Amino acid sequence: MVARHPPAFRGRSRPRAVGYAALSMRRGIARIAVVAALASFAGAWAGCSPNIVCKLGGPINDPSNRTLRRNIMSFGLGEFCKQMTARNAPLKLTPDGNVVGRFYPQHCAQQMMPNGDLWVQFDGFGYAWTALSRKVTFTSQASIQYDQDFKCAEDNAIFAYFDTRTVSPPDFRLGQIEQTGANLVQNWIGPFADTFGRQMVSGQLALGFTVIQEPSGVDFSIGHLPLGQRPFHPYQVHGSNQVTYEDLRTEVHSNERDFIGPITVDGAGRALTIKMHLEGTQAVDVLVVPKSEGDASLQLYTQYAAAGPLAYPPRFADVVRYGTEYQRALPVPAGMYYVVIDNTTSAGASAPPPTLFGVVGDSAAIVNYVIQIGDAP
Numbered sequence: 001m002v003a004r005h006p007p008a009f010r011g012r013s014r015p016r017a018v019g020y021a022a023l024s025m026r027r028g029i030a031r032i033a034v035v036a037a038l039a040s041f042a043g044a045w046a047g048c049s050p051n052i053v054c055k056l057g058g059p060i061n062d063p064s065n066r067t068l069r070r071n072i073m074s075f076g077l078g079e080f081c082k083q084m085t086a087r088n089a090p091l092k093l094t095p096d097g098n099v100v101g102r103f104y105p106q107h108c109a110q111q112m113m114p115n116g117d118l119w120v121q122f123d124g125f126g127y128a129w130t131a132l133s134r135k136v137t138f139t140s141q142a143s144i145q146y147d148q149d150f151k152c153a154e155d156n157a158i159f160a161y162f163d164t165r166t167v168s169p170p171d172f173r174l175g176q177i178e179q180t181g182a183n184l185v186q187n188w189i190g191p192f193a194d195t196f197g198r199q200m201v202s203g204q205l206a207l208g209f210t211v212i213q214e215p216s217g218v219d220f221s222i223g224h225l226p227l228g229q230r231p232f233h234p235y236q237v238h239g240s241n242q243v244t245y246e247d248l249r250t251e252v253h254s255n256e257r258d259f260i261g262p263i264t265v266d267g268a269g270r271a272l273t274i275k276m277h278l279e280g281t282q283a284v285d286v287l288v289v290p291k292s293e294g295d296a297s298l299q300l301y302t303q304y305a306a307a308g309p310l311a312y313p314p315r316f317a318d319v320v321r322y323g324t325e326y327q328r329a330l331p332v333p334a335g336m337y338y339v340v341i342d343n344t345t346s347a348g349a350s351a352p353p354p355t356l357f358g359v360v361g362d363s364a365a366i367v368n369y370v371i372q373i374g375d376a377p
Contacts, residue, residue, distance in 0.1 A: 054156045060151075069151075070116050070149065073148055073149075073150060073160065074112070077110075077118055077148075080118070081108035081109065084105050084122060085105050085106065086336075087261075088102045088259070088260070090250075098249050098251035098366060099248050099249065099250035099258065100128055100130075101129060102126050102258070102260075103124055103125075103126035104125055106123055106125065108122045117147055117165055118145070118146045118148055118162070119143065119144070120144050121144075121168075122142065122143075123140065123141030124139070125137065125139045125140075125302060132179065133177045133179045134177075134178035134256075135177075135256055137174070137175040137302040138174050138175055139171075139172075139175065141171045142167065142171070143168040144164055144166070145165045145167075146162040146163065147165045148160065148161065148162050149163075151227050153228045155228070157212055157213065158213040158214070159210055159211075159227050160210065161208070161210055161224055162208050162211070163208040163224060164207065175302065176302065176303070176305045177305060207223045208223065210223065210224060212225070241374060242273060242373060242374030243372060243373045244370060244371070245263050245371045245373060246369070247370040247371075249366065249367065250341060250369065251366055251367075252284065252341050252343045252364065252367065253343065253362055253363075253364045253365075254352040254364070255306070255307050255352065256307060256343055257301060257307055257340055257344060257347075258341040259294060259297075259298050259301070259338050260341070260369075260371060261294065261337055261338035261339060262291045262337065262338060263336065263371065264335075264373075265333075265334055265335060265336070267334055268333070269331075270331070270334065270373060270374065270375065271329045271330055271331045271374060271376040272329070272332055272337065272339070272371065273329045273330075273371070273372040273374060274286060274330065274371055275326065275327045275369065275371075276327075276368065277324075277367070277368040277369075278323070278326070278365060278366070278367055279366040279367075280322075280365050280366040281343070281353075281364065281365045282321070282350075283322065284320050284348075284365045284367065285318070285319055285320075285341070285342040285348025285350050286318050286319075286320055286326070286328075286340070286341060287314035287317050287339070287342055287348060288314060288315055288316035288317075288332070288337055288338070289315055289337065290335060290337055291336035291338065293310075293311060296311035296312065297310040307344045307346060308346055310340075314348075316330055317348055317349065319350050320367070339371055341365070343363075343364075
């Protein structure tokens with residue numbers, strides 16, 4: 001069962017919340033392209049190390065070698081759309097802020113332009129949390145033309161730059177709003193708020209992104225990261241023989257969930273390694289579900305304002321306690337999975353403290369986490 005756009009999305013607008021949800025999307029919407037490049041870009045030099053690529057064609061960073069660099073990149077970009085629709089895009093208010101929502105691309109089309117640029121069109125759905133509205137759900141679609149290139153750093157790490165050349169006006173539409181009071185907005189404000197939301201999304205898409213390929217793995221940053229610099233991560237994993245899926249910090253409020261994934265596990269004898277550190281509340285549940293069952297639960301989460309039970313019982317469930325380092329290596333068959341952080345009363349063994357009107361006493365779980373894929377213990 002695959003999550004579909006809820007019918008409630010069509011033709012609806014929630015003005016005041018649009019601006020706040022767009023703030024959450026400012027840093028996250030551009031990641032829909034980044035997550036595709038993380039996997040597809042590495043394919044451009046499959047079978048050889050970044051060190052070798054950086055020694056090809058003499059001074060690879062020289063402006064005269066731009067055509068060579070673009071030809072090398074083109075080998076990996078054929079998988080761009082496939083990778084885009086196989087992952088999620090975390091949403092943040094600021095580059096180093098907490099994750100406050102997710103965007104899940106559903107459809108993607110791409111082509112190489114006559115000048116060598118990469119053109120991408122996408123759509124999808126997601127959710128975000130704001131203090132005014134609590135959970136909001138939305139759909140969005142846009143097209144982007146990237147002026148792509150790469151450079152080699154002094155340590156032979158490859159910095160791939162996807163600078164935005166043009167962005168179409170994004171279609172950003174609100175669906176469900178959890179906070180009842182947020183729905184009491186006059187309809188005449190709608191066109192203004194819709195315009196505001198599109199402008200906010202367009203501004204962030206215009207920043208482009210940077211993908212970093214090095215022997216220890218692949219990383220990314222929103223915008224044009226200076227050659228040789230590295231982005232911030234809460235766990236800063238180094239020297240591991242596992243593949244890191246995500247290394248971030250998420251903010252999950254009372255009676256909310258965060259669906260991390262889908263995460264692809266290839267081959268037999270593999271495991272998901274989950275490391276977490278909890279602050280802000282006493283306990284949260286960590287759940288692991290197969291993609292098909294997770295899609296059904298995600299569809300329910302975006303179709304209805306309030307979080308209810310999961311569509312299926314989780315295949316794995318555990319509790320992360322405040323102030324303790326949680327680590328678990330979970331052997332799994334080959335397939336795709338979601339790791340769900342649950343701070344609700346309707347799933348898992350723990351439950352958040354009761355709130356007054358859903359606002360007073362809200363207990364936000366702040367979770368530093370890293371999810372890796374490697375050999376089963």
